[in-house]
Amino acid sequence: MQAYHQPDEIRTVTNRLLDMLIDYYSSPKSSKAVNYRSKEELVKAFYQSEPPNEERPLDDVLKEFKESILPASVKTWHPLFMNQMFAGASFPSIIGDLMASMMNPTLATWEASPVATIIEKNVSQWMAQMMGLPKGSWGIFLPGGSLSNLIALTIARNQFFGMDIRRTGIPMEKKPVLICSEASHYSIANAANILGLGSDHLLKIKTRVNGSMDTNDLEEQLQQCDRNHQTPFAIIATMGLTVSGCFDPLDEMAGICKPRGIHIHVDAAFGGGMALTQKGKRHFTGIEHADTLTWDAHKTLHMPLTSSVLLLPNPQLLKSVFSQKEATYLFHPQPEHEIEDLGKYTPLCGKRFDALKLWLLWHTYGTENFREQAENRFKLTEDFGAYLKSTEDFHMDYQSESPISCFHWAPKEWQKVDRKLRAPYSNKLHRTIREEIKQDGNAFFNIALLNSMDQFRFILINPLTTLDQLKDLVSEIRARALAYCNKHPQPFQSSGEQR
Amino acid sequence: MQAYHQPDEIRTVTNRLLDMLIDYYSSPKSSKAVNYRSKEELVKAFYQSEPPNEERPLDDVLKEFKESILPASVKTWHPLFMNQMFAGASFPSIIGDLMASMMNPTLATWEASPVATIIEKNVSQWMAQMMGLPKGSWGIFLPGGSLSNLIALTIARNQFFGMDIRRTGIPMEKKPVLICSEASHYSIANAANILGLGSDHLLKIKTRVNGSMDTNDLEEQLQQCDRNHQTPFAIIATMGLTVSGCFDPLDEMAGICKPRGIHIHVDAAFGGGMALTQKGKRHFTGIEHADTLTWDAHKTLHMPLTSSVLLLPNPQLLKSVFSQKEATYLFHPQPEHEIEDLGKYTPLCGKRFDALKLWLLWHTYGTENFREQAENRFKLTEDFGAYLKSTEDFHMDYQSESPISCFHWAPKEWQKVDRKLRAPYSNKLHRTIREEIKQDGNAFFNIALLNSMDQFRFILINPLTTLDQLKDLVSEIRARALAYCNKHPQPFQSSGEQR
Incomplete structure (x- = not known):
């Protein structure tokens, strides 16, 4: 060898x-996207x-x-790959990933990974700073947003019920309740499962048209919890909802939950990058109330999978939950210093040096470039939204707040018909067109259910995507939709006319 | 940009x-190791x-x-970097890691990562086959052995107590008990915490001299559990114990636990590679009883962090525990086929294509080469053990069963003195020498407590390490030890002589 x-x-x-x-x-x-x-x-x-x-x-x-x-x-780097919350990765970050593999440190102990430890802590601090978290905030790189959410909620649970829970286990007799909205990411349901809570202990709050949490329902549900002697211990505010890309009303949610001592976890895995933009940062009002925050750099900052960070104003919490006295062969006593063994801060032992690729990219592009890129993505999304509005047959149910556009096709004559009535036909049309275009290979995007109707869902996170390409694609969709209608009679239309 | x-x-x-x-x-x-x-x-x-x-x-x-x-x-690729359970990484696997970053698929859905999904499933099947698991076994790549253990124990818990636990949460009233030995990896304690069990519900069985589980104590403790109306639901058999590298008696443990319906998790994160060797495979007798198995390819197969696999004879269990009906925007209904969306099999959504580097390495080296490498590592460890035995002043408390050697220095005149009496002085000497050599930079290894005495711990996983290099290092240690003794009077010796 x-x-x-x-x-x-x-x-x-x-x-x-x-x-x-x-x-x-x-x-x-x-080459084609697919x-x-x-x-x-x-x-x-x-x-x-x-x-x-x-x-x-x-x-x-x-x-x-x-x-x-x-x-x-599938070529995820293709300008019309819009199916995932990431798209390709910048060349410098690819190189950075190779350097991490070659160097192959493990982010467990200082002595085996000295500079790597400094860089990981450093980069997480810069990210916390960009996100507007209080001074002193930093955190750890974890392999993916779902895992960052799980670790955040472990911290929330252990801190709320007292660190003795590490010994005694979860106090189910207190009826612990984890709160999220109906539109939060599915990793929350998986976390509730792993943490021993189960879905009966996961309270899902209703959402508004754009998918953001309905705080009236939140207030009501919390009062119901009081009456039921349940103990809500944590809430998830999603910044950049998975389907619509919109934002939960963090500030309002914090206003309701903070006085009750509920842990506030901000899942900014996707929308974190919008904090860098002029228009986006207003959604981050109240960020100072965040107890934990997930941000995936492989989404907004155009890095290879995975580059997720869990940030905290009080990173010592990680240590209280995960450090233990067992692994004396690995963790040796050290004099006090602000740089410590990061292995005590996570439940992972061997940990990839994911911070290096972001370090390299940051030094190459600079913060201002990240900011500019985020502004560009947002502008493209806005311009695309405005273009859709200018057509008569494409519709968005909401105003985009981050680079996701969900829209559906409905020609004029359909619009008089009740949405629910036309949904079965419309959904089939949307799914067929999406499948046709995917199999054709020039573009790849997804379908999502929003307000009881399947919609095309474009994730405009790739810096290479242009408005003209999107317009062409929309024209192609229209042509295919008309062809579909010609081929398949629309039941609701005739029935609509008869009435 | x-x-x-x-x-x-x-x-x-x-x-x-x-x-x-x-x-x-x-x-x-x-360059130096450090x-x-x-x-x-x-x-x-x-x-x-x-x-x-x-x-x-x-x-x-x-x-x-x-x-x-x-x-x-730290140069983890240096022949005398022996501090971690991995050492550097083979060049082909580094290249494979870069290819994964460039391609940047996500192992969640078939449609976005078609060939990647096939390769991940394929490589995990080959690993299961090498490990001697029943036909039909395969599994998923996860970012690190600690996480593979956590996922395995989530499955164990949910399956044992019934899948309804996903809804109701963990039945603490049944006094669930997770069993491991005192020498199992610290990720088990972290898993007990995350899973909501707490350390009170983690039963640690006594160990024998080489760190392997004492099955007499296991039998007794299980009877005690019955008397206490506790419910042991899973046991961890460690194949390649973290400190000594030895093996838990899997077959005996299975004989005791299988009839009680206890889930058997095999943590072969480190020792998995020994299943490829003539001498090592006898420790895997009883492997057919494993319900889940962790194996880190970044350890034995010389790959970059991380490349850990969780293998199961019944991979559908993963789906029963983690797939859910929420993410309809991502997982679309598909006709039945043996290849499915892997995202339904894990709690992770974005998942790196860690299988590619192993695919590339496997195609480059071939299985026979992996086997030969494992034999070489084991032979080196044996030869080194024999060499230590041939000296008068170095001692191993046990026979190496995988590429870890723990040994201590004790000149003839010390050996009459009780270990506990000389431990404080000996420990300080060992720690000082290790620190001196680390700071010198030519070699880097760890110190671990075994049988109430600190020992040097060499992990001989690097294919570049030679016996001659190890002999030279042992001579250096001896010289430093003698120098230390000259400088610091030994309290126990004189007191030993007075008696």
Whole structure:
């Protein structure tokens, strides 16, 4: 195996890598967003029931990846890949990820990862600062927003019920209640499960048209909790709701929950980046009440998966919940210092150096560039919203507050018909068109249910996406919609006319 | 920002990267394992309270990393870096990690990550096969062994107490009990905390001299649980104990626990690789009783952090615990097929393509090479053990069963003195020597408490480490130990002589 560590081999392989990087980055539209092939076809081509027993030159395997696997994969870097809350990743951050793999530190102990520990703490501080958290806030990098939410809620639970819970377990007799809205991310339901609460102890508050939490319902539900002798211990405010991209009313929620001592977790995994924009930052009023905050840099800051941070005004809480006296072979007593073993701050032991790619990207782009990028994404979303409004047949139910646009197609004659009546037909039309375009491969976006109707959902997070591309796509959707209607009679229309 | 995606820039940067990779890999001993500098010095050099606001050429930042950050970091790829349960990473797997970052899929849905989904499922199947799990076993890649253990124990809890627990929460009134040994990894204690159990509900079984579980105590403790009306629901068998590297008696444990319906989780995070060796595989007798199994490929298979897999004979269990009906915007109904959306199998949503680096490495090296490497690591550990035995002053308390050697120095005249009596002096000597050598920088290893005495702990997982290097290091330790004794009088010796 040493063969692969010789300069010649490294040179050959790295040259192929270079070709691949140049192809991939310098012409993002050179291939389709999706080279659609059926599941059966792909399984036949790539599934391999027996592991490869014999060795093979690395360069050959790399060639196979380049010529066969990469082309059959979805190109998340494509300007019209709008299906996920991330899209590709900036070249400097890719390089940073490779450097982290090569260096391969573990963010558990200072002595094994000295500079890495400083950089992780440093970058998290900068992020807290950008997010407007109080001075002294910092946090830890965790592999993904779902996990950051889980860790935040573990802290909330343990702190609210007293740190003795680490010994005694969860006090179910107190009827603990975790509060979120109907539109919060599904990781909250998974966290309730893992934490031992169960969905009976997860209180979901009603939402308004744009998906944001209805604080009247929150107030009522909290009073109901009092009457039922339940104990609400934490609430999740989502900044950048998964479906609509809108914001929960953090300030109002804090006004209701803070006096009751309820832990406020801010899930800004997606919308965090909007705090950098002029228009977006108003949604962050009340951020000083956040006890914990999740922000995924792999979403807004255009980094590779995963680069999620859990930030806290009081990071010592992490230590109270997770540090323990067992691993004496790893954590040795140290003199007091502001830099400590980060392994005591998380339930993870081996932890990837995810902060490095953001460190590299930040030093390359600078904060101002991040801010400008966020403004651009927001402007594109606004312009796209305005364009949709200018058409007669495309409709948005809400004003975009972050780079997500949910909209549906409904020609004039449909608009007199009740939404619920036309929903089954409309939903089928939307799903069919989305599937057709995905299989065509030039664009890839999702469908989401909003206000009882399936909508196209474009996530405009890719810096390469332009308004003209979106307009063309909208025209294509219209043409396909009209063709669909021609082919399939619309039941509600005739019945609408008869009435 | 587009500037960084132009061929010229990519070419310049990739060339610097190439130099760095060649330097790093082709002469592993070209720099020290540790370029020791004090915490104060490093903080002064690297800590930056304000984020960088202005942009800067990427190549400059990369140069800073190469010339300043990398040299100040611990070189985990150095043959005498033996401090962690991993050491560096093979060049092909580094390249694979970069490819995953570039491609940046998310292992949540089939449609967004088709080939990635096939590869992840495929590689996990190969791992299950290597580990000797029943046909049909596969699993999911998770970011680290601690998290794999947490997910395994969530499954154990939910399955044992009935899937209704997802709704009702943990039935504390049944006095649930999680069983592990005193020597199990600290992630188990953290899991007990997160799962809502608390340490009162974590039963720790006594261990034998080599750290393996004492099954007599297990039997007794289980009977005690019956008398106390407690409900033991899961037990952890550690294959490759953190301190000694030895194995829990899986077969015996299963014999005691299986009839009681207790979930058997096998934590083979470190020792999994030993299943590939002739001598090691006998410890895996009874593996067919495993309900869940953790294996970290970043340990044995020499990959970058993280590459951990949770394997199960019945992977559908993952779906029963984690899939939910909420995220309809993401998971769309699909016709039945053996390949499904992996996002339904984990509590994570965005998930890095960690399987790719192992796929690439496996295709490059082949299974037989993995096997040979594991045999080599084990042989080195055995040879080193034999060498220590041949000296008069170095001692191992146990027979190594995987690539960890814990040993202490005790010259002839000490050996008549009770261990506990000499422990305080001996511990200080061991800790001082370890610190001196670390600060010197040529080698980096840890200290662990075993049988009431601090021991040097060498983790021999790096394919570059040779027996001669270890012998030289042992000689250096001896010389330093004698020097220490000369400088510091030994209290127990004179008192030993007086008696």
